[in-house]
Amino acid sequence: MAKIVIALGGNALGKTATEQLKLVKNASKSIVDLVKAGNDVVIAHGNGPQVGMINLAMSVAAADGAIAADMPFPECGAMSQGYIGYHLQNSIDNELKHQGIDRKAVTLITQVLVDEKDPAFAHPTKPIGAFYTKEEAEKIAAEKGYDMVEDAGRGYRQVVASPKPIDVIEKASINELVNAGKIVITVGGGGIPVIKKDGNLVGVPAVIDKDFASAKLAELVDADMLVILTAVDKVAINFGKPNEKHLDHMNLDEAKKYIEEGHFAPGSMLPKVEAAMAFAKAGGKALIASLENAGKAINGASGTLIEK
Numbered sequence: 001m002a003k004i005v006i007a008l009g010g011n012a013l014g015k016t017a018t019e020q021l022k023l024v025k026n027a028s029k030s031i032v033d034l035v036k037a038g039n040d041v042v043i044a045h046g047n048g049p050q051v052g053m054i055n056l057a058m059s060v061a062a063a064d065g066a067i068a069a070d071m072p073f074p075e076c077g078a079m080s081q082g083y084i085g086y087h088l089q090n091s092i093d094n095e096l097k098h099q100g101i102d103r104k105a106v107t108l109i110t111q112v113l114v115d116e117k118d119p120a121f122a123h124p125t126k127p128i129g130a131f132y133t134k135e136e137a138e139k140i141a142a143e144k145g146y147d148m149v150e151d152a153g154r155g156y157r158q159v160v161a162s163p164k165p166i167d168v169i170e171k172a173s174i175n176e177l178v179n180a181g182k183i184v185i186t187v188g189g190g191g192i193p194v195i196k197k198d199g200n201l202v203g204v205p206a207v208i209d210k211d212f213a214s215a216k217l218a219e220l221v222d223a224d225m226l227v228i229l230t231a232v233d234k235v236a237i238n239f240g241k242p243n244e245k246h247l248d249h250m251n252l253d254e255a256k257k258y259i260e261e262g263h264f265a266p267g268s269m270l271p272k273v274e275a276a277m278a279f280a281k282a283g284g285k286a287l288i289a290s291l292e293n294a295g296k297a298i299n300g301a302s303g304t305l306i307e308k
């Protein structure tokens with residue numbers, strides 16, 4: 001029996017609520033299979049597309065006068081935790097019931113501490129929201145003042161600051177829930193970023209990379225394995241080129257060399273590999289795999305394994 005932290009990618013959750021629920025239902029089967037096999041599973045998830053969608057919708061509604069005031073960004077992050085957490089909790093609980101397992105999933109609104117002096121606040125790098133053409137992106141940038149960049153060959157997206165996670169505020173509650181046998185859904189969207197001000201925690205407008213937050217979570221719950229699930233089956237070198245090669249395994253030296261050679265796109269595959277390396281360095285096993293083939297990957301038949 002192992003303790004496994006699973007990180008689900010926001011981009012692998014689809015574009016609409018209907019699409020997300022369908023994808024989450026499939027993921028829930030793999031998650032419950034792991035529970036049935038006797039593992040303790042803790043689930044983290046991304047929110048890039050979802051928090052961007054919520055933020056844009058709120059800002060359009062506020063500009064149109066449909067709502068009284070724009071929604072602050074940390075609140076948009078909290079809404080994305082609730083929206084995705086609801087689908088995960090609902091689907092996992094249904095699947096547990098179907099498989100006759102008397103356990104429950106619990107979604108925990110989670111805050112993650114960041115440093116207000118983190119240099120990331122001055123350099124937005126985290127892609128959020130939908131993908132746009134260059135022309136659409138230029139129009140949005142002019143109208144809304146958003147920073148827009150090209151994202152790994154997939155189109156243009158808004159980027160926001162992405163400070164590094166320092167600590168998970170609700171870590172004691174997470175461990176209590178895990179020890180009580182709950183399947184905990186936490187650190188959604190990398191957690192709601194908070195800073196310490198005059199002894200209080202205060203939300204800040206940013207999106208923490210959920211891969212880094214998941215590696216921090218895996219360390220804090222003393223997990224045996226970190227599984228990062230995304231839209232591709234394996235990490236590749238020469239990604240998108242004719243000589244693309246999918247990797248079954250990487251040790252830390254190989255991963256470092258591939259990073260130096262620029263094989264992993266910043267804002268997409270690079271943070272996953274770096275988060276996997278951070279966990280592997282501390283002695284754990286990290287796996288990057290697709291949501292679709294999650295079960296196979298955990299049994300060693302798919303995905304890229306990163307180990308010391």
Ligand SMILES: Nc1ncnc2c1ncn2[C@@H]1O[C@H](COP(=O)(O)OP(=O)(O)O)[C@@H](O)[C@H]1O
Pocket residue numbers: 008009010011012046048152229230231232234235236237238239263264265267268269270
């Ligand atoms: N070297 C690489 N190997 C595989 N995928 C890569 C690579 N570089 C960039 N990518 C892209 O990164 C994506 C995963 O990042 P992203 O979509 O941001 O993840 P998430 O699922 O967490 O939202 C993949 O679907 C792929 O399109």
Ligand SMILES: NC(=O)OP(=O)(O)O
Pocket residue numbers: 008009010011045046047048049189190207208209210211
């Ligand atoms: N917060 C975060 O990292 O989201 P994605 O996985 O959607 O990029």
